[in-house]
Amino acid sequence: MAVQVTNYQCPACNGPLQFDGPSGKLACEYCGSTYPVAEIEAMYAEKDAKAAGNMAAAEAKRGEDAGEWNLSGLNDDWGADAQGMKAYNCPSCGAELICDATTAATSCPYCGNPTVVPGQFQGMLKPDFVIPFKLKKADAIAALKKHYEGKPLLPGVFKDENHLEEIKGVYVPFWLFDGEGEGDVSYDATRTRTYRDGDEEVTETDHYDVYRSGYVAFERIPVDGSSKMPDDYMDSIEPFNYADLTAFSAAYLPGFLADKYDVSAEESGRRADARAENTVESCLRDTVRGYDTVSVRQRHIRLHRGEVKYALLPVWLLTTKWNDQNYLFAMNGQTGKFVGNLPVDKGKKWRMFALVYGVTAVVTALAVLFPGGLLNLLGM
Amino acid sequence: MKQRALCLFASLLLLLAAALPAAAADYGLIYDETNLLYTDRIEFLGTETLPAFLERYDIDLRVDILTSKGDFETLTDTAAYLYTEYEYGGSNGGNGASLTLLVEEDADGLTLLDWVAYFAGDSDEWTTNASWNINEVYNLLTPDALDGDIEQDAEVIADAIEAMVTGLDDFVQAGGVGGTIWSPHTEGNLPDGEQPGGDEPSQPVEPPVSGEEEEETLGSVTDTAGILSEHEWQQLTRQADQLAETYGVGVYLVTVDNYRDLGSSINDAADALYHGFDLGIGEDRDAILLLLSMDDRNYNLIAYGDQAKAAFTTAGRERLDDFFLDDFGDNRWYDGFAEYLTWSGDFLEQAKNGTPYAGDHLPMTAEERSSAIRTRVAIILGVPLVVAVIYIFILTSKMKSVATAVEASAYLSGRLQLTRDYDHHTHTTETRRRIEKESSSSDSDGGGSGTSGRF
Numbered sequence: 001m002a003v004q005v006t007n008y009q010c011p012a013c014n015g016p017l018q019f020d021g022p023s024g025k026l027a028c029e030y031c032g033s034t035y036p037v038a039e040i041e042a043m044y045a046e047k048d049a050k051a052a053g054n055m056a057a058a059e060a061k062r063g064e065d066a067g068e069w070n071l072s073g074l075n076d077d078w079g080a081d082a083q084g085m086k087a088y089n090c091p092s093c094g095a096e097l098i099c100d101a102t103t104a105a106t107s108c109p110y111c112g113n114p115t116v117v118p119g120q121f122q123g124m125l126k127p128d129f130v131i132p133f134k135l136k137k138a139d140a141i142a143a144l145k146k147h148y149e150g151k152p153l154l155p156g157v158f159k160d161e162n163h164l165e166e167i168k169g170v171y172v173p174f175w176l177f178d179g180e181g182e183g184d185v186s187y188d189a190t191r192t193r194t195y196r197d198g199d200e201e202v203t204e205t206d207h208y209d210v211y212r213s214g215y216v217a218f219e220r221i222p223v224d225g226s227s228k229m230p231d232d233y234m235d236s237i238e239p240f241n242y243a244d245l246t247a248f249s250a251a252y253l254p255g256f257l258a259d260k261y262d263v264s265a266e267e268s269g270r271r272a273d274a275r276a277e278n279t280v281e282s283c284l285r286d287t288v289r290g291y292d293t294v295s296v297r298q299r300h301i302r303l304h305r306g307e308v309k310y311a312l313l314p315v316w317l318l319t320t321k322w323n324d325q326n327y328l329f330a331m332n333g334q335t336g337k338f339v340g341n342l343p344v345d346k347g348k349k350w351r352m353f354a355l356v357y358g359v360t361a362v363v364t365a366l367a368v369l370f371p372g373g374l375l376n377l378l379g380m
Numbered sequence: 381m382k383q384r385a386l387c388l389f390a391s392l393l394l395l396l397a398a399a400l401p402a403a404a405a406d407y408g409l410i411y412d413e414t415n416l417l418y419t420d421r422i423e424f425l426g427t428e429t430l431p432a433f434l435e436r437y438d439i440d441l442r443v444d445i446l447t448s449k450g451d452f453e454t455l456t457d458t459a460a461y462l463y464t465e466y467e468y469g470g471s472n473g474g475n476g477a478s479l480t481l482l483v484e485e486d487a488d489g490l491t492l493l494d495w496v497a498y499f500a501g502d503s504d505e506w507t508t509n510a511s512w513n514i515n516e517v518y519n520l521l522t523p524d525a526l527d528g529d530i531e532q533d534a535e536v537i538a539d540a541i542e543a544m545v546t547g548l549d550d551f552v553q554a555g556g557v558g559g560t561i562w563s564p565h566t567e568g569n570l571p572d573g574e575q576p577g578g579d580e581p582s583q584p585v586e587p588p589v590s591g592e593e594e595e596e597t598l599g600s601v602t603d604t605a606g607i608l609s610e611h612e613w614q615q616l617t618r619q620a621d622q623l624a625e626t627y628g629v630g631v632y633l634v635t636v637d638n639y640r641d642l643g644s645s646i647n648d649a650a651d652a653l654y655h656g657f658d659l660g661i662g663e664d665r666d667a668i669l670l671l672l673s674m675d676d677r678n679y680n681l682i683a684y685g686d687q688a689k690a691a692f693t694t695a696g697r698e699r700l701d702d703f704f705l706d707d708f709g710d711n712r713w714y715d716g717f718a719e720y721l722t723w724s725g726d727f728l729e730q731a732k733n734g735t736p737y738a739g740d741h742l743p744m745t746a747e748e749r750s751s752a753i754r755t756r757v758a759i760i761l762g763v764p765l766v767v768a769v770i771y772i773f774i775l776t777s778k779m780k781s782v783a784t785a786v787e788a789s790a791y792l793s794g795r796l797q798l799t800r801d802y803d804h805h806t807h808t809t810e811t812r813r814r815i816e817k818e819s820s821s822s823d824s825d826g827g828g829s830g831t832s833g834r835f
């Protein structure tokens with residue numbers, strides 16, 4: 001039958017305290033100090049209360065949530081650029097597109113609808129920044145071909161039969177969020193060791209109360225402001241290299257369409273909040289090391305929201321069709337990062353599974369049943 | 381004329397042949413007039429079991445399977461005639477019994493027409509009371525007992541013979557015949573049960589004191605606790621004797637009611653037997669002895685002599701007892717003893733081949749063997765499954781490159797600034813678990829190396 005005991009540490013030297021029957025007190029094995037049991041228990045209770053008090057103090061220190069996003073820098077004054085801008089609407093999916101006067105929008109880059117209609121270029125926010133396209137259409141097509149390579153589960157006919165329906169370079173509207181995240185988290189952690197003592201197996205577990213608090217600044221967390229641009233695709237082609245982020249000029253637009261935002265900064269800000277909070281917690285957790293188990297007892301994350309900027313970031317969009325299904329691919333127009341889910345050939349998958357299983361089973365059986373023979377076969 | 385004489389002669393020959401009965405068969409002390417009932421078991425009973433009973437108790441047991449009563453009115457008369465005519469019970473008319481069956485051959489096999497158990501001899505207790513101890517034979521030899529084919533009939537008859545032997549063995553053991561019973565287990569002593577007259581307590585095995593009395597010998601299987609049947613004792617004795625003859629190491633098995641009758645510890649009790657009865661073979665008196673003390677369910681497995689100690693090392697003995705302790709735990713004595721002897725043979729063979737069981741080289745128990753097989757099957761089936769799943773998972777994950785971001789680590793401006801941190805040790809918990817030991821090994825004062833424990 002297992003027996004569990006709790007050991008306290010000597011306040012003087014941190015040695016283990018043992019109960020001394022004759023004196024009725026807790027005695028330190030190392031320095032010989034003795035303490036009444038009630039005193040040690042009270043001391044530990046005070047320690048726990050202090051820790052709880054620290055948390056409460058930290059909580060009291062926290063005020064209300066640190067403000068809303070600062071949108072004061074945004075404006076819709078295009079100035080002289082407005083002269084060379086056109087707007088289009090897509091009656092099919094509702095996309096609102098802008099481009100320069102020299103570029104003709106022949107079809108909607110999102111739904112492929114060929115009948116976009118001119119719209120009013122008014123009331124649109126002027127972007128603060130733009131990252132110009134670095135990569136061309138040919139680069140996007142080459143990247144698509146490369147994307148198919150090294151994928152044994154890709155249906156063979158997909159490569160041959162799928163054809164490029166549309167390829168469009170689009171400046172996608174992004175909100176860029178600055179801010180700071182602050183957090184304090186309490187953890188319960190343990191360290192365990194096991195050893196043999198005569199006829200007994202002893203498992204000793206040290207319990208710890210761990211606390212971390214800190215802050216970290218964020219710069220330009222991007223969240224796409226277009227409902228027609230799948231968020232997971234835009235997340236997947238990150239990061240953009242902000243070294244190339246430059247003040248907006250319509251001069252970058254010719255040949256490309258730009259989507260107007262239709263998701264507000266406030267709404268997009270919720271996604272930025274979530275990413276920032278998770279990152280603060282992750283950073284704090286990374287500082288808790290050297291334990292066998294760590295569990296969060298209490299957490300509080302607070303964000304100080306800063307400025308929001310509006311930027312147009314370059315994305316190549318490619319749509320293909322196969323077996324009556326559309327497949328969307330996106331390439332970061334600056335870095336070339338290419339993403340897009342590919343279909344899996346189920347038959348190929350199971351055949352591959354069976355082949356790997358069969359080969360491994362034969363090798364494993366030989367190794368288990370005839371270990372000497374297998375080693376001889378391998379020349380060992 | 382000549383032709384007529386020849387025909388007459390041939391007819392006479394044919395008549396003679398028809399008149400002659402089919403040759404009967406003898407299987408030791410079993411006479412089979414049908415000549416149809418030969419099986420290994422019947423032969424063993426007739427050539428081993430019944431003669432062993434005679435040798436042990438000087439009581440002659442016979443079985444006659446007849447197809448006719450002869451000229452007698454009753455089968456009992458036929459049995460009495462045969463008993464006297466063929467001098468059953470010895471020429472001096474000693475104690476004996478015959479089980480006489482009257483059968484008829486039919487299309488399926490045999491039909492039992494009648495049977496009788498005939499007891500004779502110079503002991504009134506035997507002739508009067510022994511027949512009360514064969515109730516099981518009555519249960520077996522019912523009128524429709526031989527309704528099956530010949531093989532099944534032979535089995536039924538063998539069961540009846542064994543039941544008779546067992547019942548009479550119990551009767552004799554209980555002192556039913558009176559006088560002194562000679563036993564190969566402990567010559568001069570009763571193996572178990574009461575003294576003749578029944579009031580005095582049973583006598584335990586007592587090793588003789590050397591020098592003063594003639595030294596007695598102990599058989600390879602000595603069952604003073606009386607937990608084995610006659611048949612089981614014979615089987616085990618034969619097996620143990622064969623091992624001793626093959627390997628030159630005495631293999632002994634002794635059951636006693638309480639080892640304290642022989643020594644203060646079970647090791648001492650084993651030493652008393654080993655030295656008192658001069659056990660062992662060869663100059664070194666090599667022997668392996670399993671001693672069971674039934675009152676307190678203690679056992680001792682002890683090796684004497686260099687050859688035996690080399691074959692039955694400490695680790696080997698601790699493994700050997702794993703093979704029979706489960707059976708003893710369930711009171712399956714014969715099974716446990718049979719395992720002991722079989723594995724002792726294996727141990728001796730390994731030692732003979734220069735690879736005695738010791739250290740890491742030990743035989744696997746049935747559980748270990750099952751576990752090893754299960755482990756191998758699990759590895760052979762499981763490892764490829766894991767490998768295939770991982771491989772397909774990697775290939776499938778390559779097909780997906782789109783995922784929602786949950787963090788923004790790429791957008792940190794500088795590193796995390798810790799404002800406060802502490803790691804406080806609050807307390808330590810300790811769990812202790814006792815590691816149970818089932819048996820222990822030690823050397824005896826009498827030169828043996830033993831392993832003892834409880835079963």
